[in-house]
Amino acid sequence: MYKAFFGLKDTPFSIAPNPEYLFLSDRHREALAHLSYGLGDTGGFVLLTGEVGTGKTTVSRTLLKQLPENTDTAFILNPALTELELLATLCDELKINYPESPTLKQLTDRISEFLLENHKNGRNTLMIIDEAQHLKAEVLEQLRLLTNLETDTKKLLQVILIGQPELQQLLRRQELRQLAQRITARYHLLPLTEDEVALYVQHRLEVAGRYEPLFTRKSIKALHKHTGGIPRLINLLCERTLMAGYGQSKVPLDHRMVNQAAQEILGVEETSTSKYKWPLITGGTLVASFAVAYVGFTLLQSPQADSKSVNQANGVTDSVKLPRKNAALTQMISKSRNIDTAFAVLFGLWNKTPYQNLTSCQAAQAQQLNCYQKQGDWKNLLKMGYPAVLYLKDDAGQPFYAVLAAVDGHKAYIQLGEQQLKVEQDWIDAHYDGTFELFWQNVGAPNQIITRYAPIEQIQWLENQLANYNHEKPREMTHFDASLIRSLKDFQKQNGLSDDGIAGKQTLILLSLYAEHSGPDLSAAKELY
Template structure:
């Protein structure tokens, strides 16, 4: 409909996975390099995670297209299977014949024989599982047992697990620790940054036949903000903006067209662009304090201050989104209405998720969203905002309160989410073959965290290998002595000084309408 008007030969923003429109951002290329490295190491498992729509399928398809011709691939799209069903599906993909009805032993024997024969014929076997966050723990364990088949130099079956961030949490479970130790490469794919969004849009328009710009700079900025940098959402918004621009006969598309398209596609209220709107918001913020924040949270009026005996975690809002909103507000940032980790991208921030001890929380000294168990043993979320004299300042909904050490240890379930500003230009890996400048950078970052003076490095020696291992073990990372992406991110995170600290003096009024000082609203003891 709009192709002729805009000089296009094809629809540039179709969400169908057309290889002709393949665009690999710096992050996609880094993910691809990481996975390729992992497979080249002859390891058993390679892990790729990312939020919905960030391009995991793009990376995996590109990786598969670059595999050598001597590789047999089994691609499994529906992993919600039992152990028996998964092995049967693997046999079907590799065209391995088996008797009906099959048994677990029969399928395992058939697959083992196939892998040995394939290896003897000089061929490799790769299994790719998409949406792997849906795999059951016992199925993952069966996969691990399947990868036990190996020669002196290589695994006979390699597995790529692709999934959403929940897959990372799944692999941290105690019963899967042996599988987690076999992951030779892992990468978490983040959404596109502002410059990548501009390049992505330009690339797709060029492939579709238009070499001249179509989206103004203001439109690209609005597009990044509305989409959070997620390619699939970018496509949806751009497609709708083209239709709207054609209907209005606009030769160039600006921020207004993008915002209107985003409001329609994402079912959100359209952003008001009237000049008085900004002044009204500013005045309201100054006069009414937290009224605008309360409106964006869509929560009831502030919870009245209650005495120590009256406060129970089960009585407070324990929603993860509200806890993330409190974390943004504590940093002095605009409060997101939804998808906080995607929204963080527009603020040049990213989320770090994982499991930690209370000692690690103190070491990091950063506000975070943490998981708690209430009096009914239900999972809840709170914003951890401060620590002083052995007590922890938490916020749940509108209520801030202090939790003493004993009660905190009893309630904290180990889960956390942090906001941080990721550095630009981190390498994918610093190991023995890395440039000397990178090796020296690694030593300079490790030394102060380990309370020692940095050494002048001549290469990646055994002392540095041991220092990396000690750091990885202290942070609950995979201990391999190589500074991969996750290790480098944690080194950068712990070395940065921006943002508020838990140890800062907490004497400000409680946020979001509730004024509770350090001595009031405390919760102590066990139930």
């Protein structure tokens, strides 16, 4: 019921393991890569462990979506079974017929026949067991015996064991040493760091349709403190915090609200510093239309410029002396506190308009544009070449917003409210808060991550984009080869991404952003000024 209030099209913090909401932290990327590697041609057993709620099941279901079409999969969720029950369940999952009241040998023979026939037909067979820490030692030994069926180069049954840390202890038992030796890849999934919590929360909000930040920095710190970085607990606290924000009509959601949610859900004791003193939040009205009034350009060599001349729209007037503390600039900044005003300017550069009762990103999507927000060095923005809203702070640490419309060497054309300015890059560096947002148009980037299991059309798209980025001629691809992996890892390193060789959401977005522009360009937009 809070979705419309926050501009969401879905509930972003459900605890159901929906692969669409998978946040690929460095650890999740590594886990996915390890699973993919372990399922190579020679793989037998693959092990994925982690604490409750770290995202193990979601990772495994994402892997399922990436598997080639010639893979038959059995997914077992309840492993508290006897050997006979487990084999019968495996037969049920793979649609293998067996007689009523079968013996262990009958089930084993039917499964062996199925595996041989699958291999003959060029098909793979995969078994995934969740909550595998509940498996009995004798059941694990039966699984090992099943994987004895192999060719000279390949196991005919591959098994992924997913469980809590106790599974590692179970596999250290003496009677299971043979199985332990057959584990070709293992990975332990750790909780999220504080920085990853911020990215995780924003990712889920974006998937649900909201691109503007909703949680404050202090609320993210509180989320990490109360949850220890466990995604499932983060979802629970965020869901309760959204409900509280909706009930109180509060935006953004601050740390006090998260503390209250932790007290209600996790039983965290309330301290004197966590009592609520709700701030009065006044919301700005979304600008329905915005006419840019050209007032002039002022060249600011630094925040302490002594004097500059102001050029009027109808011609150059006499020079206006500005004091060391630029009063005119201070007034411009004071009129640039509303981010909606900045977005209205950005819409204008795209020849679009903001919509009433929609967030800026929702309005952009309604007009065939995509939103992108980045926290980091704004120089990355210059490589992308798109105009953007910059998050800035004044000398008192208070936020204000400007639109970076064009760049000419070390000078930038920006807009503060209705004022257009040309400033030195040093001025941007002195005020930049570390975040920018921009609009862009998709050039056909796939919606799902690209791995070696992806369709050849997606692999070719990846090769084309990387070749374009490196100013090279793209190759004609037949599979996800080692050269493509090297190019992908190099791109990820250069852009501050985890170099895991998997083209995830952020990699795909950046490749699209670096592609040929179909909208306003930072180098060309200066002609408009």
